[in-house]
Amino acid sequence: MATAFASSRCAKCKEVVGYGPECFSCSGKFHFGCSGITERVFERLEQNKKNWSCSSCRENKPKLAPISKQLSQGKDPIQNIDVDCGLVMGKAVKLILAKISSLETQFAAFQSLQTNIKQVVNDIAELKTILDSRIDEVTNKVSDIDSRVSLLEVAKKDVTDLKATVTELLERDDLISK
Numbered sequence: 001m002a003t004a005f006a007s008s009r010c011a012k013c014k015e016v017v018g019y020g021p022e023c024f025s026c027s028g029k030f031h032f033g034c035s036g037i038t039e040r041v042f043e044r045l046e047q048n049k050k051n052w053s054c055s056s057c058r059e060n061k062p063k064l065a066p067i068s069k070q071l072s073q074g075k076d077p078i079q080n081i082d083v084d085c086g087l088v089m090g091k092a093v094k095l096i097l098a099k100i101s102s103l104e105t106q107f108a109a110f111q112s113l114q115t116n117i118k119q120v121v122n123d124i125a126e127l128k129t130i131l132d133s134r135i136d137e138v139t140n141k142v143s144d145i146d147s148r149v150s151l152l153e154v155a156k157k158d159v160t161d162l163k164a165t166v167t168e169l170l171e172r173d174d175l176i177s178k
């Protein structure tokens with residue numbers, strides 16, 4: 001991108017540079033004369049939204065095998081993307097990698113949330129077990145009370161029978177004594 005900072009110095013001749021091309025890869029600013037690109041060509045690149053890299057960056061561009069070959073050699077092409085594309089679309093790739101790493105952070109947060117949820121589910125299961133055993137206890141007590149109540153009912157019936165017998169006996173006694 002052509003910019004006009006009075007303080008900028010040309011990456012090649014180290015002299016102050018005003019308006020001139022800026023290397024997309026190393027961000028170095030150049031005089032048009034030092035850059036090897038004409039103002040006209042540079043402006044056409046800009047109009048077409050294409051990036052320009054200085055000659056030293058172009059020469060230093062490492063030659064990497066195509067992704068398919070890297071994969072077949074057991075290499076991780078993702079590790080090389082930064083180098084491979086650094087000169088052409090480094091900024092975009094770095095942005096994408098930053099997004100990926102932020103997604104990874106979010107995913108890690110999600111995983112810890114998932115762990116928490118699992119913990120809560122376990123706690124609930126544990127509570128349910130405790131509750132179940134309490135319910136069993138209460139059920140046992142209720143059936144115990146039930147059986148006592150039926151014993152009491154039997155006893156009550158016995159008492160009623162006994163009362164009737166006593167009354168009958170007393171009536172008989174009455175008749176005899178009269």
Ligand SMILES: [Zn+2]
Nearest residue numbers: 010013031034
């Ligand atoms: Zn220069």
Ligand SMILES: [Zn+2]
Nearest residue numbers: 023026054057
């Ligand atoms: Zn450069």
